[in-house]
Amino acid sequence: MDNFKQNRIKKIELASGILIGIIIIGFIAYVIYQRENVIAGMLRIITSPAVLITDFLVIGGIGAVFLNAFLILIFNLTLTKLLKVEINGLVIACFFTVFGFSFFGKNILNVLPFYLGGILYSVFEHIDFKEIFITICFTTALAPFVSEVAFRVDTTDTSYINAIALGIIIGFIVTPLAKKMANFHEGFNLYNLGFTGGILGAVITSILKLYHFQIIPTRIISTEFDLALKILCTAVFIALIIIGFIINDSSFKGYRNLLKDTGLKADYVLKYGYGLTFINMGIMGFVAIGFLMLIGEKLNGPLLAGVLAVVGFSAYGKHFKNTIPILVGVWFAGWGTSTNGFTTALSALFGTSLAPVAGVYGTVWGIIAGWLHLAVVQSIGTVHGGLNLYNNGFSAGIVAGFLLPFMNITRTYKATQRMKYLKRKKQLYKAISEERKKWADEDEDDI
Template sequence: MNRLSLRFYILLTLPLLMIVAAFLLDTPENMIKGLKAIVLHSDVLLVDYLAVGGIGATLINSALLTLANVYLLYRLKIEPTGPIIAAVLTIAGFAFMGKNIINVWPIYVGGYLYTRYKGTSFKSVILIMMFATTLAPLVTELLISPSLGKFGFIAGFLGGVIVGFIMPPLSAHMLRVHDGYNLYNIGFTGGLLGGVLMAVKRGLGIEPEKQFILSSEYDLELKILLSAFFLFLLFLGVYLNGRSLRGYRRIMKLNGRIVTDFVQLEGFEVSLINMGIMGLMGLAVVALAKSPVNGPVVAGLLTLVGFSAFGKHPLNSLPVILGIFLGEILIFKNIHPTVLAITALFGTTLAPIAGSFGALAGIAAGMLHMFVVLNVGYLHGGINLYNNGFSGGIVATILVPILRAFGKEA
């Protein structure tokens, strides 16, 4: 078995595990009914697919989306390196809240048309397209809009195509704004683009309906499923690494700033170890926040694990998490447990700040992120799923120049 095929097989582990779990926990009839409910429900933040369609349909939705993207990567002969692993697991996670088997594909079509226009290959933008599905809720909003009626499908398709077409040049520019210190660069881009789109909608007198739909009934099942996956990654990494943690300390010395691909720099085996450790650490963070494991929390955990192959490790993530919890304790105090949990998990988008400027800077970044993230959702009206990426981009853009002026950068 060569290195390329091994990585693909490991990426297939989670969706296959989800399919098995879906049939153990639910019936095919409920899955079909639940998938229909998921596809036709508004995805504007914050909507938990577990509450909308049930556990079977949500697991199947995530599994199908993940399998489709892994197959696409395989057909394009793209080796799963750090950013690819981050993208795949981010999609798997957000298929629990906002991305479904219908609303992501128009964005991919837009990316393909962009490559045809530029005379390049689709392979060159597939990573951007996978993350650009942060604006998938826009497709759904147009698709189910009562005012558009039978034209909603066409409007939704065209809206997604436009997003996919313009995202590559936009994201490249936005990376320069925060200089790689916000790992969720597409979230920053999507937030700005979503803000413009919502400004137009509001100008036309259309205000998005606020949503806060969460489940709590599948906490135990999801904890078992995710714990098994994280332990699998950890033990497999140790086994492939000669039954040792050799090389893991080198990952902990990297600052994580874009582009820091742990797979390319330190090896796939050591990256698996980091992913497993970070996943278990993420579960501990959720428990500390006193939140059940629900759709948004699964999205946060799988995104954390994915980016643990591309920038995040305990030493640069824990200071940011600490800053977020301190912000909640000292300032907000009454934040919903799930909101606190996902802010702590997604807030690690700012891990490169701690990695480059030290733990105190990371704590400051986490506290500032807590202030910002709770207030920026209004700008894009919830159609940007990576709200923490938008907030992280703002925080990094403001904080990094100040840190550079008064501190030493690693």
């Protein structure tokens, strides 16, 4: 078994190395071609308030954005190695999601205080930090709080200290909160930390506003890097499918079984192996890009984060059968309304966190969940002032928690009706059987 685990680890490390290599080559080539000042761009990213929606492609340029993303990725990979964290579906989902949000909202400095808070919590509770490592990684959704306090809200001499202290406090208290919040949506929102971050962000934002700290939402979105990002994504998705195909003994065998999975608390790595998981991730990447092309939206920092979140969580709950109903529901909700294409696209990609709804309760409920998600997500951001990057995860948690009682009532009613039908059917068969027996007895008497 130990050799089997070692082989799996080597396969995942090989796959990760190839994917990172593809991105690095594309990154270096593009930076050299554009002759960007990466260092100056990186400084602008680090000192940006980072409130929703701040596209770092506009702030720092594509070279600086990829440098920022790689620094965060390497930092997390190093911690994973040092802590000896097993690479499962949730870990893969975490890495892809955090990498994606490095294109808007997260930078290598504003995420660090959360890890310090997590370490302090692990010491306080006498637990191993690796047990809460993934929770802390996702908690960096609240990174804009650190940047906002450091560079906009508080202009005193202690602003940086205040920002670091706030990040440490959030990192310290988030783990018990996340465990509690998961009960609200019962796992039907894959982005549980988005829901937790929304609640926590709302409380902190309210406190800041109480002391007259003004948080100003922004809307900075790039439009010029669509082709470069699509080429890079296509290369990564093809690589994922090829690597998965090779790991899965050069076949797609078993993928149909994965597509039958509901996606509820489903770690595809543990259930189906790395091969099928990578195949699913690559396919879902093309589904996400295809959806953007279908509705005519260009790739930018936020939408790339949405695509990568879809790909990452295709290792933990998503496949095209349970995500397409969500996409359809969001698109349907935006059709014929004043909602712009970017908002619809972003809400649809991140709204696929509701994939287990479609997986467990069916396509119709999936479409309803997607439709309701777009309605909720457009208003819910004001609660936390745009400082929770996983705003869609917050919305999805509310939608899932709201729909669950109705979905369960419907399911119970259908189950009850089916039981009554089967009971009547059984009684009918019994009556027919008794009648046939009676006829047979009468025939014997006649003879």
